[in-house]
Amino acid sequence: MGKEIPGFAHKFILNLLYPARCPVCDRPAPFGTDICPDCLRALPVIETRRCAKCGKPVEEFEKYCEDCAKNPHAYTCGLGIFLYDEQMKKTMAALKYKGRREYGAVLGRLVFERARSELLRWRPQAVIPVPIHPERRNQRGYNQAEEIARPIAELSGIRFCPDLLVRTERTGPMKKLTRAERFENMENAIAVRSGGHVPDRVLIVDDIYTTGATIDAAAGALRKAGARQIYFLSVCIGAGFMITY
Template identity: 40%
Template sequence: MYKSGRKDQRVSGNLLRKAAELLLDLLYPPVCPFCGQISPGGICDKCRTKIVYISGPRCMRCGKPVRDESYEFCEDCSRQESGITCGLNLWLHKEPVAGALYRFKYHNRRNYGKIFAGELAARYADQLRRWEAEEIIPVPLHRSRRRKRGFNQAEILARELGAAAGIPVRTDVLFRVKKTSPQKSLGKKERQANLKGAFAVSGAWNPGKNVVLIDDIYTTGATLDRAAKMLRKAGARNVYFLTISIGQGI
């Protein structure tokens, strides 16, 4: 009787959520994140022809495109060790992707997160299974930055992807304990110094063998690498990552 009651509650909860989503769609019709036109399917057909999906030869560590298969790693990854086992990205960071991600982060377009995560799930759900991913962990923001922005874009992506792929999402594992400067404005040595002591891992975490970090953009890779090293130090065997976009390789 008790189990039946809990099942009925779950069914009722799912129906309420679906009804709420339908109501929101009526009040605020879904729009394409790239052009802003109403598009019930998310990305409109016209914009889908403009975005560049990552395919073909790519770096075996960061997923950045390389000229041909003779390059196992991109120039950056070939020069340094990393805590990252392997990572993949969805699109090249160029227009219209760059503008959409900027609006997602800085213009409070949180609804874009569901569309982006849906694209990740559609393209990389099989890869998550091959990685035997046990937990998804969003790259955290420092509390002051999160308070100013009102949300963590990586957490939105992680929760949507976790729901689509059926993988637990952990926001109680990795923490940003140091406020850092934007990485893109710094040189290599400055980036490393900037991130020193930036992350901490909960001592209560019982690490999975295979975890997946989620972030919106792979810029220099320094942030993901530092986070991965902290998770590996805490006991994770493999740390993979997925991002929405990445720059052009060699």
């Protein structure tokens, strides 16, 4: 083995050889960055009033979205940072299905930057990514939620617990399922690893929040194992409630 290259020089050389691709336009990002300034500005950050429970955009006069007004959730509260629009659909698909693992780090950092005040208020003691099934993880080579959660843990200094939850069932794609079917599908699909220590206040991290079925499954397992305050952060969140109840 040769001499070790200092971190910054290593990064510099790597960046020259393999410029980071921007998670929005998928082109090489300007040197030394990981997202184009224009693409960053164009991201659909949710800045309107949010549901007090799930963080979905709501009308000025509403406290809860239609879903949270009707249905209980296993988590305490949380929010998604970006609207799951056509652009974000492409970005999330690239992260999940096209091997753009590095997009997770950029998105995780952006989530952290936009959720600082929530993190200070919630004071979670563990950052826990939503697990995927081991077979899927082997196929993909990584868990996208873990890639997003890692920088949130690093930047906030909160303990990173990527192995605390396990996916006990391999669930199929939920795109075409109704809300009720999604919850049924996820029931018992996530559990706390045996012997895993669950603190009082936890933060679950995932890529997309749609009906909340996945986050609720994770939150339910954590609550059973002793968590009392269960928060979540997701990169994206759907705008309205699911029409296919």
